Amino acid sequence: MDIMNKARVKSPWVLHFNCGSCNGCDIEILAALAPRFDVERFGIINIGNPKQADVLLVTGPANRRNFRVLKNLYDQMPETKVVIVVGSCGSTGGVFYNCPNVLGGVDKVVPVDVYVPGCAARPEQIIDGFILGLQKLAEKGKKKVEGR
Amino acid sequence: MNEGTVVNVNTVIPFGPQHPVLPEPVQLRFKFEGERIVDVVPNIGYVHRAVERACELNDYKRNVTLCERICGICNFMHAMAYCESIEMITDTEVPERAKYLRTIWSELGRLQSHLLWLGLFVDSIGFESLFMHLWRDREIVLRLNEKTAGHRIQLSTCTIGGVKKDMDDRLIAEYRSSLAELKKRMDNLAPVFVKDRGVQARLVGKGILPKNKTSLLGAVGPTVRGSGIPQDMRTLGYEAYSYLDFKPVVYDMEDAYSRMLVRIGEIYQSIDLINRALNQMPNGPILQKNTVFPRGTAITRIEQPRGELFYYVAGNGTNKLERCRIRTPTLANIPALVTMLVDHEVADIPPVLLSVDPCVACTER
Numbered sequence: 234m235d236i237m238n239k240a241r242v243k244s245p246w247v248l249h250f251n252c253g254s255c256n257g258c259d260i261e262i263l264a265a266l267a268p269r270f271d272v273e274r275f276g277i278i279n280i281g282n283p284k285q286a287d288v289l290l291v292t293g294p295a296n297r298r299n300f301r302v303l304k305n306l307y308d309q310m311p312e313t314k315v316v317i318v319v320g321s322c323g324s325t326g327g328v329f330y331n332c333p334n335v336l337g338g339v340d341k342v343v344p345v346d347v348y349v350p351g352c353a354a355r356p357e358q359i360i361d362g363f364i365l366g367l368q369k370l371a372e373k374g375k376k377k378v379e380g381r
Numbered sequence: 382m383n384e385g386t387v388v389n390v391n392t393v394i395p396f397g398p399q400h401p402v403l404p405e406p407v408q409l410r411f412k413f414e415g416e417r418i419v420d421v422v423p424n425i426g427y428v429h430r431a432v433e434r435a436c437e438l439n440d441y442k443r444n445v446t447l448c449e450r451i452c453g454i455c456n457f458m459h460a461m462a463y464c465e466s467i468e469m470i471t472d473t474e475v476p477e478r479a480k481y482l483r484t485i486w487s488e489l490g491r492l493q494s495h496l497l498w499l500g501l502f503v504d505s506i507g508f509e510s511l512f513m514h515l516w517r518d519r520e521i522v523l524r525l526n527e528k529t530a531g532h533r534i535q536l537s538t539c540t541i542g543g544v545k546k547d548m549d550d551r552l553i554a555e556y557r558s559s560l561a562e563l564k565k566r567m568d569n570l571a572p573v574f575v576k577d578r579g580v581q582a583r584l585v586g587k588g589i590l591p592k593n594k595t596s597l598l599g600a601v602g603p604t605v606r607g608s609g610i611p612q613d614m615r616t617l618g619y620e621a622y623s624y625l626d627f628k629p630v631v632y633d634m635e636d637a638y639s640r641m642l643v644r645i646g647e648i649y650q651s652i653d654l655i656n657r658a659l660n661q662m663p664n665g666p667i668l669q670k671n672t673v674f675p676r677g678t679a680i681t682r683i684e685q686p687r688g689e690l691f692y693y694v695a696g697n698g699t700n701k702l703e704r705c706r707i708r709t710p711t712l713a714n715i716p717a718l719v720t721m722l723v724d725h726e727v728a729d730i731p732p733v734l735l736s737v738d739p740c741v742a743c744t745e746r
Contacts (some may be wrong), residue, residue: 244445251405253428256742257406257453257534260497264523264533267500281400299406299427302398328450331438334431353453353534 238374240312241287242367244276246312248286252303252339254293257353258320259295262290265356273358275367283309286368289343294322295336307343313347313374317366319359324348391419396730398427403734405741409722416726422717428745436705439677441467441696444705451707451741453534453573454497455685457483457490460539462681463705465619465661466694467541469679473671477621479543481662484621485556486529486536486544486660487683492563492684498738499574502641505731506583511573518566521559528555543668553659560652567652571645584638587722588733591635600717601710602688603647604737607640609633614684624655630682637736644738671735674698685710687738689694709743 239319251259265272266279280286283306295303307316318339321327326337339345346369392413398406404425412420432451436444449460461483468475475483494684498517523533530536530546538546548556574580592599595605605612606629613629630646632639675696683690688710695704714737721733 237569249404251428251742253406253561254742255450255453255456256405257450257456258741260453261534263404263497264516264520267520268513269520283399289459294430296428296430297399298429302406302427305589306399322450328447329430329432329435332430332432332435334429352450353532359745 235378237309238371238378241374242371244278244325245367245370246285247277247279247288247290248281248283249279249290250292250303252291252293252299253296253324253335254320254322255353258292258323258351258357261353261356262292262319262359265359270280270356270360272363275363277363284311287314287370288363289314289316289344291316291320291339291343292319292323294326295339295342296334297336298334300318300336300342303339303342313370313377315366315370316343317347317349317362317375318345319354319362321350321352324350327352389597395728403739404708405739407739407741409734411722411727411730413613413727417721418725418727418730421722423715423719425715425741425745426645428742432708432745432746435706437702440700441702442504442700443615444542444702446537448539449535449539450708451746452492452583452709452740454740455490455690455743456534456689457486457536457539458683458685460537461487461620462683462690462692464539464692465683466679466681466692467696468671469676469681470669470694470696471541471613471673473542475668475670476544476669477663478547478665478668478669480621481658482544482546482548482667484625485655485658485662486538487620488655489522489525490536492648492651492655493519495648496522498686498735499614499641502732502735503580505575505735506580508580508622512571516539518563518570521563525556525559526553530705532594540668542671545668547667556704557656557660560655564649564652565646566644574641574645581638581692583729584636584641584711584736585634586636586638587725587729588637588640588736589635590721592633594720595717598717598720600688600737601713602685603643604639604688604714604717607642608635612689614689617682619681619683621658621661623741624661625654627654637732640736642647645647658729675702683695685743687711687740687743707746709740711737711740711744714739715744
């Protein structure tokens with residue numbers, strides 16, 4: 234296992250994008266960063282720059298206006314990345330399934346690795362999703378090294 | 382070009398839709414002259430889901446769930462405003478105890494919203510340790526939510542004709558002790574906001590909204606209460622507010638600092654209101670089932686943490702609504718925000734922007 238891969242899993246940098254959610258999941262993500270749940274102990278930092286991020290954390294359903302922004306952000310992230318979707322509406326459309334401007338889940342726009350259900354998803358679930366996502370990140374990195 | 386001519390270069394800097402300061406996608410295009418902002422063009426619609434149209438497609442009872450998901454921060458108040466409008470046009474009389482419970486939970490929502498906002502606000506001026514303190518204390522309110530309804534954010538207790546959950550004596554005692562604890566912690570933290578010179582240097586005189594301009598710009602909520610205008614929908618006395626001797630918190634410095642003081646005052650006020658409501662709450666039923674379909678039109682105005690929330694509902698005697706119009710406070714505050722930001726420098730954008738407490742999910746629906 235090469236050093237890059239090891240470091241990436243030990244300290245993943247997260248890009249958080251609100252893709253039309255109700256804020257419920259977003260404040261739970263922030264609550265997960267706050268002292269009671271404290272995901273920073275896993276080395277996870279929330280940053281704003283897609284070019285430095287390993288994990289894309291998306292909340293909310295994709296709609297006709299913002300799917301381009303979401304796609305742009307995904308494309309700008311360097312390879313070996315995972316996408317974690319937080320919340321029911323991001324996974325399938327949820328309560329917004331019949332809203333005229335909603336395309337549906339985030340997986341209609343970008344490939345998704347981990348779905349975290351819940352409306353709003355609890356911080357424990359989000360942490361659980363993170364751990365699953367990091368396993369996938371390690372697998373992806375390993376495949377990339379072997380393929381080289 | 383002649384030599385020696387100073388060229389005044391106008392720079393346009395887009396802020397968003399994805400930006401670390403705001404967790405929500407909104408774009409503001411800033412036009413700069415040197416370091417000074419001369420113009421701001423807001424560009425919204427990234428969170429637009431067409432909820433108003435979906436309200437016409439769904440059964441009117443299911444809309445309570447949908448309206449609750451318009452905004453995760455003030456979810457209970459959205460559901461409450463929708464239920465109040467439907468109750469008006471179906472002649473449903475809400476029991477007294479349900480009115481008190483609704484008041485208590487909407488104040489609880491205001492508490493967690495203001496604590497959340499204060500945290501984000503001080504984080505925007507670089508005071509990260511205070512952010513952590515506030516978000517730790519906010520967990521007290523979320524734990525109360527969890528004990529009441531089994532969920533931290535979406536209470537989902539409001540329904541047409543009353544509420545779905547009741548409070549027993551044990552829970553009421555829990556509320557009292559938790560709120561006393563929260564008040565103690567706020568007593569520790571509030572002086573930092575009010576007296577800290579670093580905070581004052583970043584906020585005093587920033588984002589000025591003159592008192593005589595507020596009605597012209599149509600601003601609402603703590604934004605105008607920070608400019609000395611006692612405009613608060615709770616004075617209309619909806620639900621149980623008429624029994625609680627409510628008076629709005631007003632400061633008149635007209636700047637971002639003043640708006641922060643209003644919200645700190647409202648945290649204490651909400652704790653008081655909840656305690657008073659818990660003392661006065663009568664016993665009795667909590668739900669009055671409604672049996673008729675909505676017919677006619679109704680208007681509801683309630684006070685959200687960010688200002689006035691307006692619901693207009695039109696029913697035609699079937700199980701689908703004809704129209705559901707929602708006007709949210711942040712939309713009303715955008716013209717005021719644009720005026721506030723002009724003449725500031727780049728570093729002042731985050732605190733001034735956050736001083737109106739923008740909630741984009743509400744705005745665009």
